[in-house]
Amino acid sequence: MKRLARGVCLVGAGVGKFGAFPRKDSRDLFVEAVGELVASVDRGLDPGDIEALFLGNYSSDLFEHQGHLAPIVAHWVGLTPRAAVRVEDACASGGVALRQAVVAVASGLYDVVLAGGVERMTALPTEAVTDALATAGDALYEFPAGFTFPGFYAAMATAYAARYGMPYEALTAVARKNHDNGALNDKAQFGMTIREIMARRVAKARERGGPVPAWEDEREFLRDPAANPVVAWPLRLFDCSPITDGAAAVLVVAEEVARRYTDRPVRVLGTGQASDAALYGREELTSLRAAREAAAQAYAMAGVAPSRIRVAEVHDCFTIAEVLAVEDLGFFPPGQGWRAALDGETARDGRIPVNTSGGLKAKGHPVGASGVAQVVELWKQLRGEAGPRQLPGEVDLALAHNVGGTGQTCVVHILGRG
Amino acid sequence: MAEQDFTRAALEEHLAAGRLMGVRCPSCQGLSAVPRAPCPACRGTDLQWVELSGRGTVVGFTVVHVPPTPLCAAGYGRDNPYAAAVVRLAEGPWITARLVGVDASRPETIRVGMPVRVEFLREGTRTVLAFRPEG
Ligand SMILES: [Zn+2]
Numbered sequence: 001m002k003r004l005a006r007g008v009c010l011v012g013a014g015v016g017k018f019g020a021f022p023r024k025d026s027r028d029l030f031v032e033a034v035g036e037l038v039a040s041v042d043r044g045l046d047p048g049d050i051e052a053l054f055l056g057n058y059s060s061d062l063f064e065h066q067g068h069l070a071p072i073v074a075h076w077v078g079l080t081p082r083a084a085v086r087v088e089d090a091c092a093s094g095g096v097a098l099r100q101a102v103v104a105v106a107s108g109l110y111d112v113v114l115a116g117g118v119e120r121m122t123a124l125p126t127e128a129v130t131d132a133l134a135t136a137g138d139a140l141y142e143f144p145a146g147f148t149f150p151g152f153y154a155a156m157a158t159a160y161a162a163r164y165g166m167p168y169e170a171l172t173a174v175a176r177k178n179h180d181n182g183a184l185n186d187k188a189q190f191g192m193t194i195r196e197i198m199a200r201r202v203a204k205a206r207e208r209g210g211p212v213p214a215w216e217d218e219r220e221f222l223r224d225p226a227a228n229p230v231v232a233w234p235l236r237l238f239d240c241s242p243i244t245d246g247a248a249a250v251l252v253v254a255e256e257v258a259r260r261y262t263d264r265p266v267r268v269l270g271t272g273q274a275s276d277a278a279l280y281g282r283e284e285l286t287s288l289r290a291a292r293e294a295a296a297q298a299y300a301m302a303g304v305a306p307s308r309i310r311v312a313e314v315h316d317c318f319t320i321a322e323v324l325a326v327e328d329l330g331f332f333p334p335g336q337g338w339r340a341a342l343d344g345e346t347a348r349d350g351r352i353p354v355n356t357s358g359g360l361k362a363k364g365h366p367v368g369a370s371g372v373a374q375v376v377e378l379w380k381q382l383r384g385e386a387g388p389r390q391l392p393g394e395v396d397l398a399l400a401h402n403v404g405g406t407g408q409t410c411v412v413h414i415l416g417r418g
Numbered sequence: 419m420a421e422q423d424f425t426r427a428a429l430e431e432h433l434a435a436g437r438l439m440g441v442r443c444p445s446c447q448g449l450s451a452v453p454r455a456p457c458p459a460c461r462g463t464d465l466q467w468v469e470l471s472g473r474g475t476v477v478g479f480t481v482v483h484v485p486p487t488p489l490c491a492a493g494y495g496r497d498n499p500y501a502a503a504v505v506r507l508a509e510g511p512w513i514t515a516r517l518v519g520v521d522a523s524r525p526e527t528i529r530v531g532m533p534v535r536v537e538f539l540r541e542g543t544r545t546v547l548a549f550r551p552e553g
Contacts, residue, residue, distance in 0.1 A: 127484075127485075127486065140426045141513070145515045145547065147514055148482055150480075150482075150484070151502055152480075154479075155479055155480050155502075155504050156478060158480065159530055161530075163530075229496070230499075232480045232482050233481035233483070233525040280451065285477055
């Protein structure tokens with residue numbers, strides 16, 4: 001079994017507001033996340049202590065026409081001449097950047113490293129964002145076939161539904177749960193329950209004096225093709241995470257220096273990462289092999305079973321992705337994951353709370369930042385600092401699951417109270 | 419020699435000629451509908467092109483209402499969605515392709531497990547791989 005060569009802890013964490021910010025470039029977004037991080041370090045942080053930056057970013061090249069982002073961001077947060085490394089594994093870029101930081105600290109090369117992620121996506125029109133995201137699949141064999149990113153996960157949803165008898169409407173339970181959580185997160189892009197979104201649409205229609213939609217409840221709202229149009233059937237708008245600008249950062253340090261910064265560090269107990277072929281190279285569409293493999297590595301390193309995990313942030317880029325995730329992570333048996341949100345088992349008061357932050361769905365999905373933002377949420381839950389969405393009782397073990405592309409990359413981290 | 423070239427360019431020549439070809443590895447009998455060399459399973463380099471039957475079944479599918487730019491330009495979109503599928507070929511390997519001859523406005527009529535047969539679509543100068551329900 002693989003172990004880290006020495007103990008690694010998190011001693012600071014920050015996330016910027018997620019949303020659409022036409023007046024901010026990715027470097028500005030990252031500065032905001034680092035600001036919250038610095039304020040979170042109990043005994044204060046001298047930025048001069050930071051020895052390197054690992055920055056998750058999927059495609060500033062396509063989204064902002066800016067390559068070579070890491071040194072620019074390093075300059076903006078005052079880190080030059082320290083080493084600055086950009087890490088790209090599609091939507092798993094953030095989680096993999098964290099893992100690279102953990103590995104670098106465990107190796108003994110550095111004691112104090114900044115791991116972060118950033119993406120600025122809203123400057124492009126939707127079609128161009130669709131093109132950019134689709135390049136996370138296979139540009140030679142999947143893009144010409146007409147597959148978009150929602151299309152890939154839609155194909156997984158049809159395969160899953162056919163195999164396990166899931167009604168598509170069950171997926172809306174994932175969206176409703178994550179919006180319920182997002183409503184309690186002031187950093188979320190959509191900090192509103194679906195009921196609140198409904199009410200706002202009704203109020204707007206009244207204001208305009210036009211016909212006022214008469215939805216009975218959330219169910220009816222989500223069935224209305226005008227309110228919830230198909231993006232890639234069977235996935236509709238409310239099955240998809242939004243296009244988001246945002247950034248997140250965590251401070252990764254060697255265990256032996258952690259007490260310099262805090263008495264309440266968060267320990268990195270396990271890390272795992274795996275890769276897989278594009279869809280045409282798989283054996284099934286109803287589970288991500290890379291997720292199962294990365295989870296197995298992380299559980300083995302941490303020496304814990306899935307049943308011990310108290311809270312998880314999983315990669316819900318689409319509602320079906322959360323269903324696959326809770327199965328691939330061993331929280332629910334294959335074929336049962338679709339019932340989890342429906343039965344309340346993944347709600348904040350359920351057996352295994354999933355995506356207390358609102359998830360990618362409600363919090364937003366700035367792709368390169370998402371994997372780091374998940375860990376920021378877990379840091380807050382483990383330290384009892386998650387505010388109105390803080391889980392009651394003992395929160396001692398947490399898991400982050402971050403997927404790149406259609407599951408060609410997956411990275412899993414297990415964190416514990418230090 | 420073009421036959422020894424296990425690349426997309428080589429596959430596109432086959433598709434343009436109306437042939438669905440795969441690559442077989444005689445050492446491990448591995449078969450792929452996407453050309454690649456050497457064999458990723460056994461590292462064998464003694465690969466061969468083989469013609470595939472073009473029959474298969476749908477493993478998973480979607481009907482895209484928000485297309486990427488090239489398909490937007492070709493007139494697809496919310497009012498004119500198209501279908502795409504992951505297909506398991508009769509010989510075993512999977513391939514991603516357009517799905518034609520289905521009613522994209524009634525996606526509930528498209529089924530996982532549906533038998534399909536290959537078709538070659540001309541789009542500009544390119545040949546795009548597609549499948550159509552059999553019978
Ligand atoms: Zn072989």
